[in-house]
Amino acid sequence: MSSKYRSDEDDVREATAPFQAEFPYERDEEAQVTRREFCNFLGLTSAALFVGAAGFAGKAVIDARETEVLAPALIDEAETLAPNSSLNFSYPTARDSAILVRTADGAYQAYGQKCTHLACPVYYSRNHQRLECPCHEGAFDASSGNVLYGPPPRALDRIEVEMRDGKIWATGRSASDPHDGGRG
Numbered sequence: 001m002s003s004k005y006r007s008d009e010d011d012v013r014e015a016t017a018p019f020q021a022e023f024p025y026e027r028d029e030e031a032q033v034t035r036r037e038f039c040n041f042l043g044l045t046s047a048a049l050f051v052g053a054a055g056f057a058g059k060a061v062i063d064a065r066e067t068e069v070l071a072p073a074l075i076d077e078a079e080t081l082a083p084n085s086s087l088n089f090s091y092p093t094a095r096d097s098a099i100l101v102r103t104a105d106g107a108y109q110a111y112g113q114k115c116t117h118l119a120c121p122v123y124y125s126r127n128h129q130r131l132e133c134p135c136h137e138g139a140f141d142a143s144s145g146n147v148l149y150g151p152p153p154r155a156l157d158r159i160e161v162e163m164r165d166g167k168i169w170a171t172g173r174s175a176s177d178p179h180d181g182g183r184g
């Protein structure tokens with residue numbers, strides 16, 4: 001290609017030289033300012049996006065940890081449950097299957113029965129003292145609901161339980177944190 005068709009920085013400098021004489025400023029400086037301004041713009045935009053995203057993420061985490069206070073419901077015969085065993089109940093509605101575990105140390109823990117992977121019902125394995133999902137071999141810690149292994153992406157949803165006058169009541173429900181991987 002002949003130099004006649006070239007249009008590089010030197011050509012532009014040459015073509016604009018008369019105007020630079022009338023309005024003296026250094027093109028290099030102008031380019032610097034433009035780059036600086038552009039970098040500032042990028043920086044501010046990135047910061048704004050980061051703050052916005054962090055805000056949404058923070059809100060999601062807070063929402064996820066909030067316990068939904070619901071009408072208390074008596075869990076029938078839970079007080080007779082032997083250590084290292086479980087029973088099924090429904091909470092907060094008849095369609096929400098849940099599982100109450102009395103761990104080997106005698107503590108009561110309750111969870112939504114839906115596996116957090118693809119919603120198969122989990123069960124309590126007395127042999128392994130953990131909650132297991134038969135669909136894809138996921139397992140959860142009986143004391144915390146955290147994922148022990150397998151594909152579930154988060155811990156089981158927790159159901160709050162309280163002992164009142166020797167009876168066990170379900171009093172609320174909280175979704176596990178969807179961002180922590182459920183491994184505790």
Ligand code: FES
Pocket residue numbers: 115116117118119120133134135136137138150151152
């Ligand atoms: S549905 Fe429970 S591991 Fe897949």
